[in-house]
Amino acid sequence: xxxxxxxxxxxxxxxxxxxxxxxxxxxxxxxxxxxxxxxxxxxxxxxxxxxxxxxxxxxxxxxxxxxxxxxxxxxxxxxxxxxxxxxxxxxxxxxxxxxxxxxxxxxxxxxxxxxxxxxxxxxxxxxxxxxxxxxxxxxxxxxxxxxxxxxxxxxxxxxxxxxxxxxxxxxxxxxxxxxxxxxxxxxxx
Numbered sequence: 001x002x003x004x005x006x007x008x009x010x011x012x013x014x015x016x017x018x019x020x021x022x023x024x025x026x027x028x029x030x031x032x033x034x035x036x037x038x039x040x041x042x043x044x045x046x047x048x049x050x051x052x053x054x055x056x057x058x059x060x061x062x063x064x065x066x067x068x069x070x071x072x073x074x075x076x077x078x079x080x081x082x083x084x085x086x087x088x089x090x091x092x093x094x095x096x097x098x099x100x101x102x103x104x105x106x107x108x109x110x111x112x113x114x115x116x117x118x119x120x121x122x123x124x125x126x127x128x129x130x131x132x133x134x135x136x137x138x139x140x141x142x143x144x145x146x147x148x149x150x151x152x153x154x155x156x157x158x159x160x161x162x163x164x165x166x167x168x169x170x171x172x173x174x175x176x177x178x179x180x181x182x183x184x185x186x187x188x189x
Contacts, residue, residue, distance in 0.1 A: 011162075012170055018161045019171055026158050027175055030140050031182040033156065037112040037138065038187060043075030045107055047099045048116030048125060051169045052142075053080035055116055059176040067180040071188045077106065079128075099128035107137050114140045118168040120148020120159075129153045142175065144168030 034044050044063065046056035056078040063076035079102045080086070089098045099115075107113065113132040117125045120143035129139050130153060141147075141154035144162055151157035158175060160168045 011164070012167055015160065015162045015167045015171055016174065019175075022161070023158060026156065027178060029156050030158065030175075031179050031186075033138055033140065034112050034114075034179065035183055035186045037110060038074055038183065040110050042108065042110030042112060043077055044112050044114060045077050045079060045103065046114040046116065047079040047102075047128065048142075049122050051165070052116035052118065052122075052125075052172070053078070055142075055169065055172050055176060056080050056114070058173060059114070059180065062177070062180040063183065067177075067184045069184050069188050071184060074183065074187065079103075079106075096124045096127050099124050100131040103128055103131050103135070103137070107132060107135065109136045112138045112140060114142065115150060115154065116142040116172060117148065117150050118144045118160075118165045118172075120145065120150035122150070126150055126153055142172045144171075 037044065046059055048056050057080060060076040060078040063074040079099050085102065086098050089101050093101060103113065113129065115125045115129050126149050129150060132139050139154040141150045141157040143150050143157060144160040147157055147159040151159050160171045162168050
C-alpha cells in the first residue's frame, strides 16, 4: 500500500513538473483573459461534467467569496449548480444542451467561458463552446490527454499531459487555484 501511495504522489508531481516546464505562458494568457473580462464588467462562466462540474463550482466559489484576501466579490458563475435548470433542459431539449442553453440566457460578449473536460470530448461541453464562439465570447478549455475536440475549439487550451483522469483533475484544480490567486492579486491592487 505504501508503494502504491508513493507511486500516485510521484505521478501527480511528474504531471505538475511537466506543466511547469511547458504551460506557464498558457496559464498566464488564461489569467490575463479572465482579468481583462472582469475589469471590463464581464464574468467568468465555468462548466463541465462530474469532477469537472465540481471544479467549476469550486473556482466560482473562490472568486465570489474569497481566495486569500478580503475583497469585493468577483463575477463568476458555475453552470452546474441549478438542478431545476439542468433537469428541465435535459428533459425538454436533451442533455447535450444543458450548458449551451444557459449560455444563451446568461452570457455576454464581455464574459469569458471556461469549459472543463478531462477528455476534451464531452458533447455538451463542446456544443456550449461552439455556442459561445458563435456569440463572440472568449473561450478557454481545461482538458487532458491529447485535448480532444475541445482543445481545437477553444481560443486558449490548457492540455494536461496525462491520460489518467485523477491526475488531470488534480492539475485542473491546481491551475484553478493559481488563477484565483493571480486574479485576486490583480483586482485588489
